[in-house]
Amino acid sequence: MEPVSAPNAPDAVVVGGGAVGCATAYELTRRGLRVSLVERDGIASHASGFAYGGLYATTGAGIPGPVLPVAKQCLELHRGLADDIRDQTGLDDGFRPARSIEVAFDQRRVDWLKGEARWQLQEGFKVELLDQKGMREIEPRLNPDIIGGALHSSHYEVDSYKYTFGLGWAFEKRGGRIVRSSAVAVTERDGRATGVALSNGETIPAGIVVLATGPWASTDEIPGVRPLPIHASRGEILRLEFPGDDFRSRVTLDSHYIARKPDGLVWVGTTDETVPGFDDRTTEAARASIMEGVLRLAPALEAARLVTQTACLRPVAKDGLPIIGRGGLDGLYLANGAGKKGILLSPAIARMVAALAIDADEAAVPAPFRSGRFAIR
Numbered sequence: 001m002e003p004v005s006a007p008n009a010p011d012a013v014v015v016g017g018g019a020v021g022c023a024t025a026y027e028l029t030r031r032g033l034r035v036s037l038v039e040r041d042g043i044a045s046h047a048s049g050f051a052y053g054g055l056y057a058t059t060g061a062g063i064p065g066p067v068l069p070v071a072k073q074c075l076e077l078h079r080g081l082a083d084d085i086r087d088q089t090g091l092d093d094g095f096r097p098a099r100s101i102e103v104a105f106d107q108r109r110v111d112w113l114k115g116e117a118r119w120q121l122q123e124g125f126k127v128e129l130l131d132q133k134g135m136r137e138i139e140p141r142l143n144p145d146i147i148g149g150a151l152h153s154s155h156y157e158v159d160s161y162k163y164t165f166g167l168g169w170a171f172e173k174r175g176g177r178i179v180r181s182s183a184v185a186v187t188e189r190d191g192r193a194t195g196v197a198l199s200n201g202e203t204i205p206a207g208i209v210v211l212a213t214g215p216w217a218s219t220d221e222i223p224g225v226r227p228l229p230i231h232a233s234r235g236e237i238l239r240l241e242f243p244g245d246d247f248r249s250r251v252t253l254d255s256h257y258i259a260r261k262p263d264g265l266v267w268v269g270t271t272d273e274t275v276p277g278f279d280d281r282t283t284e285a286a287r288a289s290i291m292e293g294v295l296r297l298a299p300a301l302e303a304a305r306l307v308t309q310t311a312c313l314r315p316v317a318k319d320g321l322p323i324i325g326r327g328g329l330d331g332l333y334l335a336n337g338a339g340k341k342g343i344l345l346s347p348a349i350a351r352m353v354a355a356l357a358i359d360a361d362e363a364a365v366p367a368p369f370r371s372g373r374f375a376i377r
């Protein structure tokens with residue numbers, strides 16, 4: 001094994017070229033470290049390249065709760081990263097404000113939306129309750145049985161593929177190295193991580209190792225690294241051709257949503273299925289269930305034509321919260337469990353890992369997210 005201090009060796013190796021790994025590699029490089037990023041299938045080739053790309057700080061696991069302040073902070077971090085990516089590479093990651101409407105078919109749901117709006121307004125979000133007429137004015141082809149909704153004006157979106165790919169590209173522009181291979185072991189000496197061994201036979205020596213391997217962290221494929229209590233939740237999205245200008249505001253009810261993206265296609269989603277074996281194939285059952293849900297919201301979509309169907313796997317922790325922190329060896333760090341919010345939360349996760357690895361700042365990771373809440377070694 002090569003010594004950690006080999007000339008030209010990186011200071012850090014990040015494993016996983018999804019949003020979390022790319023954001024972390026980029027952040028470590030921005031902080032002045034020499035970094036290698038290891039990805040076996042291609043940057044953004046899994047969930048991070050196919051996610052909807054919503055930067056919604058008002059909903060999701062841990063909101064309101066421990067995720068909320070981090071999610072709010074991420075909106076500003078994304079704004080800064082969009083500028084960085086554009087400055088470094090010329091690529092526009094699609095960061096933009098995006099209006100959305102949560103709808104209600106009955107008074108119980110209207111009352112619930114009112115309660116949500118109360119805390120959201122206190123937190124500084126822009127949200128307005130709409131009656132049936134107000135809804136129809138914004139989205140005329142919604143189901144007339146919808147009786148009201150909440151209009152959010154403090155949501156943002158990115159193109160998740162361009163964001164993740166752009167971070168990887170900006171990382172390279174700052175001198176980072178991307179290695180296309182599989183990490184097969186974390187090398188160690190006297191309880192300290194010393195690098196990462198790859199399936200191509202190379203060992204990359206480094207004193208800091210970050211594992212951002214998404215749902216695959218639930219396996220024992222990297223010997224010596226304990227599987228994380230994470231499961232793969234398969235989510236599918238359909239991209240539809242639907243002439244007109246409707247759904248410029250994303251329309252949502254529970255897990256179903258409809259939104260026209262900048263490419264002109266209407267994206268509809270989604271599903272949440274625990275699947276064995278990292279099976280990320282699309283299914284007819286998911287297509288049927290998504291269409292059933294969104295046709296209830298907008299029967300006019302019956303006329304839409306399916307262009308693409310995608311499926312990918314979210315890394316969801318046992319308690320639904322991110323898993324960030326030490327990984328059982330000195331110098332080994334985990335960045336995982338972002339669930340349905342990994343695009344939104346990735347810049348903050350990256351900063352937390354950098355603060356831990358570079359500044360030994362344990363307090364940078366909120367207690368509910370710390371990896372130490374699970375047995376990790």
Ligand SMILES: Cc1cc2nc3c(=O)[nH]c(=O)nc-3n(C[C@H](O)[C@H](O)[C@H](O)COP(=O)(O)OP(=O)(O)OC[C@H]3O[C@@H](n4cnc5c(N)ncnc54)[C@H](O)[C@@H]3O)c2cc1C
Pocket residue numbers: 015016017018019020021038039040041042044045046047048049050051052053054055181182183184212213214215216221222233234235236237269270271311312313314315335336337338339340341342343344345
């Ligand atoms: C349908 C759907 C819609 C979504 N919409 C949103 C949204 O609107 N907003 C939002 O914030 N989030 C959204 N998400 C969630 C988001 O996609 C995930 O939280 C995020 O992509 C997770 O990023 P990650 O980097 O942890 O994992 P991944 O993107 O899975 O990346 C992990 C990478 O690690 C690599 N890897 C694993 N093991 C190894 C190894 N041993 N060696 C080398 N490489 C390895 C894999 O090949 C993979 O590329 C959505 C997810 C789905 C499924």
